[in-house]
Amino acid sequence: MTRPQAPLTVASSSIAREAAARLIDAARAACDDIGIHATIAVTDAAGHLKALDRSDSAAFLTVDVAVDKAWTAASFGLGTHVWRDIVQDPAVAQLAHRPRLVAVGGGCPIVHEGRVVGGIGISGGNALQDQQAAEIALKTLGFEVATA
Numbered sequence: 810m811t812r813p814q815a816p817l818t819v820a821s822s823s824i825a826r827e828a829a830a831r832l833i834d835a836a837r838a839a840c841d842d843i844g845i846h847a848t849i850a851v852t853d854a855a856g857h858l859k860a861l862d863r864s865d866s867a868a869f870l871t872v873d874v875a876v877d878k879a880w881t882a883a884s885f886g887l888g889t890h891v892w893r894d895i896v897q898d899p900a901v902a903q904l905a906h907r908p909r910l911v912a913v914g915g916g917c918p919i920v921h922e923g924r925v926v927g928g929i930g931i932s933g934g935n936a937l938q939d940q941q942a943a944e945i946a947l948k949t950l951g952f953e954v955a956t957a
Contacts, residue, residue: 823926828950832851832950832952836929837862837864838946839949840933842945843941845933845942846867847864847871848872849875849929849946850872850930851930854924856879856883856928861875870932871933875932878930878932881911881930882916883918886920888917888940888955889914889917889930889940890916892910892911911930914936915932915934915942917954929946
């Protein structure tokens, strides 16, 4: 019996530039409503920076944190708040030492039609405020909000 030929490539989806820009705008509005001065980062599905916006009064460290939150969320399609519990497990605790992994709320995968197409990271408020702003922005644009 002959095996069917395996495909040589796979199709992938990633957030479009215009959608990333609109997500930044929606997140900025959510941050303003919550009352935080933050940096907002959007990555594509591979974790590469697609869009970034920093409030004039956001601390400079928020830039790297927001980018790494978005990268972390896109990596496995899990919110950064979920990683907090994951790295508590001794079997995977070493993941906490990955240089860009952030296990604090504020990073969410960007999910469209069941596929992770990017990540959004917000840094500037506390972990819950950052997470809430990211989730509001995702809902505003019609993206799915991961519950795990």
